[in-house]
Amino acid sequence: MNFKGNHILSVNQFDRDSIQKVFDVAARMTPYAMREKRTTVLDGAILGNLFFEPSTRTRVSFGTAFNLLGGEVRETTGMSNSALAKGESLYDTARVLSGYSDVIAMRHPQAGSVSEFAEGSRIPVINGGDGPNEHPTQALLDLFTIEKEIKYHGGSIDGLHIAMIGDLKFGRTVHSLSKLLSLYNNVHFTLISPKELGMPEEIRATLESAGHRVTVTEQLEGSVDADICYQTRIQEERFPSQEEANRYRGKFRLNQDIYTKHFQSKTVIMHPLPRDSRADANELDNDLNMNPNLAIFRQTDNGVLIRMALFALTLGVEDIVSKFDRAVNWYSNKSHLPS
Amino acid sequence: MNFKGNHILSVNQFDRDSIQKVFDVAARMTPYAMREKRTTVLDGAILGNLFFEPSTRTRVSFGTAFNLLGGEVRETTGMSNSALAKGESLYDTARVLSGYSDVIAMRHPQAGSVSEFAEGSRIPVINGGDGPNEHPTQALLDLFTIEKEIKYHGGSIDGLHIAMIGDLKFGRTVHSLSKLLSLYNNVHFTLISPKELGMPEEIRATLESAGHRVTVTEQLEGSVDADICYQTRIQEERFPSQEEANRYRGKFRLNQDIYTKHFQSKTVIMHPLPRDSRADANELDNDLNMNPNLAIFRQTDNGVLIRMALFALTLGVEDIVSKFDRAVNWYSNKSHLPS
Amino acid sequence: MNFKGNHILSVNQFDRDSIQKVFDVAARMTPYAMREKRTTVLDGAILGNLFFEPSTRTRVSFGTAFNLLGGEVRETTGMSNSALAKGESLYDTARVLSGYSDVIAMRHPQAGSVSEFAEGSRIPVINGGDGPNEHPTQALLDLFTIEKEIKYHGGSIDGLHIAMIGDLKFGRTVHSLSKLLSLYNNVHFTLISPKELGMPEEIRATLESAGHRVTVTEQLEGSVDADICYQTRIQEERFPSQEEANRYRGKFRLNQDIYTKHFQSKTVIMHPLPRDSRADANELDNDLNMNPNLAIFRQTDNGVLIRMALFALTLGVEDIVSKFDRAVNWYSNKSHLPS
Known part of the structure; x- marks a missing residue:
């Protein structure tokens, strides 16, 4: 499985090798999440965090993962007032919104919606849950x-x-x-x-x-x-x-x-x-x-590592993250905490 | 028309020269939006993105434009629970919120509201649509x-x-x-x-x-x-x-x-x-x-360029953007995409 | 009172010395808020801005204060769709969400809720108002x-x-x-x-x-x-x-x-x-x-200074803020404005 520039839509995309790849990168993300150091590798990159169905923990976890890599987050929550409610197709929404960021994490209440959206997107889309269907x-x-x-x-x-x-x-x-x-x-x-x-x-x-x-x-x-x-x-x-x-x-x-x-x-x-x-x-x-x-x-903490890994892989920076290491200037006892 | 430090409220403010100025700056923003390079010129600046009427694409477009210039975005959406609903005047809202950012993009369902707000604001306000009135x-x-x-x-x-x-x-x-x-x-x-x-x-x-x-x-x-x-x-x-x-x-x-x-x-x-x-x-x-x-x-993609230009002009950085150029570290095929 | 790594939940925590400490640090934040300079001391740090009860001005003030110190903000507003509404305890919410940031500002409609949340949090929590109870x-x-x-x-x-x-x-x-x-x-x-x-x-x-x-x-x-x-x-x-x-x-x-x-x-x-x-x-x-x-x-402007001070103190950076000073590249007349 080639991650760079591709969508992550379903667990069916994965074999043991690609899972191992994700886990290896995720493990290397631990010191950043534990605040032993930080990285600016995605400084200037933008995540479109599109939660058409609300989910506080998944939404914040994706956003935090992107911030921990140095990137910015533009967020959308809910659907009642969006263009989708006015009859806009997922294809149109995707064509437009994919012009506003470098990668998209998306949740939507309807099964299959994220894949349909991905077809219109010009940038990688990561499925953050499409109703009863998938939450890879x-x-x-x-x-x-x-x-x-x-x-x-x-x-x-x-x-x-x-x-x-x-x-x-x-x-x-x-x-x-x-x-x-x-x-x-x-x-x-x-x-x-x-x-x-x-x-x-x-x-x-x-x-x-x-x-x-x-x-x-x-x-x-x-x-x-x-x-x-x-x-x-x-x-x-x-x-x-x-x-x-x-x-x-x-x-x-x-x-x-x-x-x-x-x-x-x-x-x-x-x-x-x-x-x-x-x-x-x-x-x-x-x-x-x-x-x-x-x-x-520990599961929810690991969720940040997995999402960091998927962003790094999708944007092709998984091997250069530590080139952009910086010191953490503020007090944190995260590395000493039981999680 | 002098852009620096001023509000953008209506198309009536523009003549051919000022339109040409905006278009020239917008054209120079293309390599940033196409991810050929990035800039940190507004690193540390804050956009107050005030969408008292929801509008996903316009809101995200403004936010993305500011991020692409290196700035941060503080966002407000909807009005039902805001102080405005409790009888606060637009003047008060403007006086307060203009203390929280360097420039404001604002949308509001009521015609004339953005101009009224701008009168109380201590920083430049860009009209993101005031009901049936203007959307410059x-x-x-x-x-x-x-x-x-x-x-x-x-x-x-x-x-x-x-x-x-x-x-x-x-x-x-x-x-x-x-x-x-x-x-x-x-x-x-x-x-x-x-x-x-x-x-x-x-x-x-x-x-x-x-x-x-x-x-x-x-x-x-x-x-x-x-x-x-x-x-x-x-x-x-x-x-x-x-x-x-x-x-x-x-x-x-x-x-x-x-x-x-x-x-x-x-x-x-x-x-x-x-x-x-x-x-x-x-x-x-x-x-x-x-x-x-x-x-x-292509229209919505151009919207990001126009909004980048207006932010750059309003904050007086239009001629120094490229002084703060940085490389894009992540994989992007945006410069090869048909938009 | 030792600020570093600790919660700010109530005015009852303060004596004259600790108030003076906050005020001294707040005064030193003025040139950043006035845009005479900026700082990157919290570059890479994340604020979890949890407003389970909406409050535009307090929410944006906390977010702006964190941005002015160079940090990122992950925001949550409202409660109707959150896990809390599905029976999740404040302890669980705190355990999970404290894995997503370095410090939390929280508002909640229920008296005592922020303190209860803080007990489950692994990072410092600042009370942004817990119903009729406290708003320190x-x-x-x-x-x-x-x-x-x-x-x-x-x-x-x-x-x-x-x-x-x-x-x-x-x-x-x-x-x-x-x-x-x-x-x-x-x-x-x-x-x-x-x-x-x-x-x-x-x-x-x-x-x-x-x-x-x-x-x-x-x-x-x-x-x-x-x-x-x-x-x-x-x-x-x-x-x-x-x-x-x-x-x-x-x-x-x-x-x-x-x-x-x-x-x-x-x-x-x-x-x-x-x-x-x-x-x-x-x-x-x-x-x-x-x-x-x-x-x-002037009160609401001072609110930004106070919140900057509390973040700086809680994260233990109050004495190194100016080590990370940078120039403001954009036009601002904030230092000349009556506020």
Whole structure:
């Protein structure tokens, strides 16, 4: 896969080599994110950060990643007043807006919209989520986190055992992550969900035909020797009605007691965030906050590294970033913080 | 006209010399927008980009223009929660906000509002559109596009034949453009619109008394030897009701067949954008997208150059921009792209 | 008080020494805000400007202050679509968003929210207003303005006479300012308000027990030899209903006639802004705009200096700012402007 000048639209574009390339560059971004140094490699470059569907954390993460490389960000949020609402085609929007920046990160509520936009764009477009369809940077940051976490315990993605819990039907996160994991060898997937929210048959078939082991169950039982427990949010906004969403709210919770009962002491806990911390939802209990294996905030931190890597690769500067190193003048204790 | 430190509020401020000055500076901005090089001349300067009425493309275009000169952008969009909604006067808003930047670009739904604001401002204000009244940067980018396009065919604005089609009554774009064109010699205006949407009498009188030829017609007929065909959007938000807007929707369309039948093979097609691409509107058909004379995306690209020029002139840096030239470190194919 | 790496959440954190420290640094920021020079000390640093409750002037003031120090701003406005609305805890939001910047300025409609957020944050948080509770940067800029204005007349905060007029019950501004003033010696407070909108008993008690003189009255009477007249806005959004808000609208107005009748010719007029300039409100009449003692726009200008100082102190760069001085390349007449 050639990154320079190209769009990042789907996890389907990636093979193991290109994933490794992204991860290598992402790892080299760590000292910048940790504020041990900074770089001006993209000084003067402009990111068009187009969030036609709001998403604070993804939007800010993209913007921060670009700033950390030295670039500027021009941002658009929401759609109600935009030309799109007045009947402008995605092609026109893309032709116009691609004249205003060097690279675009885009989120849009409609499946396929980002790819359609990319066809009109004269500059690289990175998919920041197109409705229920794709969110490739999330899948990459999840996989990057998995690799870092299990490497710490001496493991690797080949031979990984991952438990996925919760809404496996509507959660695009677990779909995309599964696709990326299927590129590796001998992964064991334990899929825990109510029947109605099970992993789509098509994805299960893909995993099995690629030689992976898939265990399906409707509830947490006995001891699960998973390396990773990936809890998914019930994405209420994907349900047709609030009533339907409520039916599953608070099911498939995880807290310290359940964790201790069913998982290993080294099992890493992941979640795509945000987690619903209201009492009746409580999908991932706050009593896990002190658990050192709770990796959820390391995931979002890793998201910045992955997005920095994708910008660097897409703009072809991945090998010259450190040529533009500068000192950090201000006080920061980020390099000493547990994240 | 002295630009340095002054407001840009209306096309009425401009004569041929000052227009030429803007165009000369805009032309010199091309290598920066094409990413052949970059400049840091406004490094540390701040644009207050105040869009009290949303307009994605105009807002981002102003912001990008300022970034391309090396400056920072502080942005405000919408009005519902602002102090203006709580009874603050435009004078107060201007006094306060002009303390927060070096230059202001402002859009506001109310005619006259930007001028009123400018009276309270301690820094230069550029009008980004004040409701039905003025949008001088659009008129300048349209005229700049006309000059570039017809120069390519060996023509000049003096002696130009321009056809204006569609809503000529509510479209402030054609009003302002007409005023600027009236400063030149011997322009032929062919105005094509339904009676109810005709060019205001006052503007027609101005054009005629300045010695220009004005032909008025209610529909496209026969062969029009226009250099420019300027199609205008039915600005639905300017109509009192959606019903009234719908009456004219889809009338006065242009597509490849109509173009071939009525225009010359070199007639340049322009439109202020956004164009409504819904089937029942389709004011400028997508089948024109491959027509090399479709200049609509060159217009929006030129808008960045014009806004860069106005910022440079207003802040008095137009002659030192290249002193602060820097190399572009990242991959870009913008200089090779058809725009 | 040690600023470096710490949160600024409440006026209660401050003693006279730490206030003086802020004011000293703020004064040194003047040439940057006046555009006599600029600094790149925070080049590459990122401010997370989180305005979960909209407030144009405070938001832009924080952003501008950071830009003036050379830093970048990533901004979030509104809350309706954010993760907070989907049940995310402030702790989670803070853990995530503090991974995206070096310092955070935050406003939120709920009392206590900013402190709760700060507990989860891995970087310094500056309170930009948490509902009816605290707005410490406003109190500091008010006090800074008072000191500058009365120093001009040869006075000092010790021994100050300040009249506070209007809504003293709901106006957090006068509460916080009173707390800061109570740290000084021998201040005379003249509190003028209708009974229903009087200064809370607790604050009056604090002032009196600190040895200050407090005069309470229901209307402006006779001659008030105040150094400062601090007029407060009827914060309509704090009332349970518009009807209740309307009852007090336009009461306790100040115009040039009332000023001349009741105050000294050198009494400085202050107001937290925005002021309601609608005819039926008119709390601070526009006929005062030419009065040289109207300090309301000097207040907002001072707000930038105070916020620059707090960023510099929090990030530990207050003593190296001028090491990174650069020339201002563009035309600016800010240093000659009355503000």
